[in-house]
Amino acid sequence: MMPGIKAALIAYLPVNLIVFAMYGIDKAKAVRNEWRIPEKTLIGLAVLGAPGALLAMFAFRHKIRKPKFYIGVPLILIAEVIVLFFIYTKTAG
Numbered sequence: 365m366m367p368g369i370k371a372a373l374i375a376y377l378p379v380n381l382i383v384f385a386m387y388g389i390d391k392a393k394a395v396r397n398e399w400r401i402p403e404k405t406l407i408g409l410a411v412l413g414a415p416g417a418l419l420a421m422f423a424f425r426h427k428i429r430k431p432k433f434y435i436g437v438p439l440i441l442i443a444e445v446i447v448l449f450f451i452y453t454k455t456a457g
Contacts, residue, residue: 369452379412379416380415380416380419381416382413383409383410383413383416383420384416384417384419385420386405386406386420387406387416387417387420387426387427388423388426389401390406390426391424391425391426394426403427403430403432406433407433407436410433411440414438414440414441417437418437418438418441421434421437
């Protein structure tokens with residue numbers, strides 16, 4: 365694996381952990397009926413780390429009834445995988 369790709373993957377892990385945590389924080393705030401993280405922000409975070417967002421949705425059972433999330437986040441994940449595939453194939457060859 366090329367060093368640049370390895371570094372990108374290493375950086376991607378903490379980003380996804382932060383996204384996961386933000387979804388968890390929003391769920392905890394929802395349970396306590398406190399001020400919430402705006403949905404626009406949560407979707408934006410999903411763009412940065414869709415795997416973390418999707419895992420958090422299932423782990424916390426949060427935003428799983430809203431089409432914007434149960435359709436949008438998987439589509440964002442698919443788009444990220446496609447982009448990463450093309451980046452990998454262009455740099456690996």
